[in-house]
Amino acid sequence: DIQMTQSPSSLSASVGDRVTITCRASQSISGYLNWYQQYPGKAPKLLIYAASTLQSGVPSRFSGSGSGTDFTLSITSVQPEDFATYYCQQTSKTPQTFGPGTKVDIK
Amino acid sequence: VQVVQSGAEVKRPGASVKVSCHVSGYPLSELSVHWVRQAPGKGLEWVGGFTPEDGETVSAQGFQGRLTMTEDTSTNTAYMELSSLRSGDTAVYFCATGDYGGIYFDSWGQGTLVIVSS
Numbered sequence: 001d002i003q004m005t006q007s008p009s010s011l012s013a014s015v016g017d018r019v020t021i022t023c024r025a026s027q028s029i030s031g032y033l034n035w036y037q038q039y040p041g042k043a044p045k046l047l048i049y050a051a052s053t054l055q056s057g058v059p060s061r062f063s064g065s066g067s068g069t070d071f072t073l074s075i076t077s078v079q080p081e082d083f084a085t086y087y088c089q090q091t092s093k094t095p096q097t098f099g100p101g102t103k104v105d106i107k
Numbered sequence: 108v109q110v111v112q113s114g115a116e117v118k119r120p121g122a123s124v125k126v127s128c129h130v131s132g133y134p135l136s137e138l139s140v141h142w143v144r145q146a147p148g149k150g151l152e153w154v155g156g157f158t159p160e161d162g163e164t165v166s167a168q169g170f171q172g173r174l175t176m177t178e179d180t181s182t183n184t185a186y187m188e189l190s191s192l193r194s195g196d197t198a199v200y201f202c203a204t205g206d207y208g209g210i211y212f213d214s215w216g217q218g219t220l221v222i223v224s225s
Contacts, residue, residue, distance in 0.1 A: 001168075034211045036151075043201055043218055044143075044151065049211035087151055091210050094158045095167045096141070098151040 002026050002090050004099035012107040019075040021102045023088035028068045032092035035064055035073045037084045038101075044087065048073065078104070108132045112202050112216035118223050123190040126219045128202030130183045139209040140164075140178065140185045144198040145218075154187070154200070159208045192223045 003026040013019050023033065031051040036044035046055045048064035051071055061076045075082055083106055088099040113127040130138065141156030155166035155174050166174040175188040185202060200219045203212035 032210065036212075038151075043215035044203075044212075045215070046211055046213045049213075055211075055213060089151075089153075089212075094160060094165055096153045096156075096158075096209070098143075098153065101150045 001095055002029060002093055002097055004088055004090055004097050006086075006088060006099040006102050008102060009100065010103040010105065012105055013078050014107045015078060015080060017078050017107075019078050019082075019104060021073045021086055021088075021104075023066075023071040023073070023099050025069045025071075025090055025092075029090045029092035031067050032090055033064075033066065033071045034089045034091065035062075036087045036089065037082075038087065039084050047086075075104075080106075108138070108204055108214040110202055110204060110214050110216040112200075112219045115220040116222070118192050118221065120193055120223055120225055122192050122223075123188060124192060124221050125186055125188040126200050126202070126221070128185040128187070128216055130185065130204055130214075133204075134180070135178055135183045135185065135204075136180050137207055138204040139207055140176070141203045141205065141209070141212055142174075142176065142187045143201045143203055143212070145201070146195075146198040149198075152198075156203075157207075157209050159210075189221075192221075194223050197221065197223045 033051045035048040038044040052064045139157035142154040202216040204214045205212040
């Protein structure tokens with residue numbers, strides 16, 4: 001199975017900060033990398049697919065980049081509603097594994 | 108696409124549970140359906156779903172032999188049945204739909220809590 005790691009596991013940020021989350025795959029997944037946002041007790045929400053394509057309706061302050069094994073999710077000017085947990089997911093090979101998550105909370 | 112799942116279940120160890128996932132707004136036959144679970148306080152775990160490389164619905168290795176996923180296109184409803192339940196299966200089970208190629212999961216149900224307890 002392809003293992004996904006994320007760093008950091010948690011971070012604290014202030015409203016208006018720029019936040020960057022890194023995701024790494026144990027082998028090349030080309031661009032088959034998605035990012036999800038999840039609030040406690042809620043279902044995940046797709047933010048970015050295919051490494052860098054913004055899902056419809058997602059604010060443009062979110063962006064994704066990377067290919068191969070190293071990927072990044074960036075949030076420019078974090079807003080109060082962005083405090084949540086973020087997961088990366090590879091869909092290159094079965095099983096479609098998720099990263100362990102990065103919790104973003106308020107400083 | 109809207110996805111609505113069945114309600115919470117409490118089961119004894121060794122029992123089976125069947126969770127339904129009703130999809131509206133798009134034909135189920137033109138979507139990929141996936142099941143993802145989340146144990147209390149833990150991350151997301153893909154349980155099974157349609158995989159383009161196999162061209163069929165596949166279970167994650169730890170669930171093979173215990174997991175059955177079916178679809179009823181007449182009612183646009185997908186089902187996940189997990190048998191031989193153990194306490195470690197206690198989790199919220201999410202149904203998610205995505206593009207037919209299974210590249211991303213863009214619509215999620217609200218989740219179904221399954222508690223396995225004696």
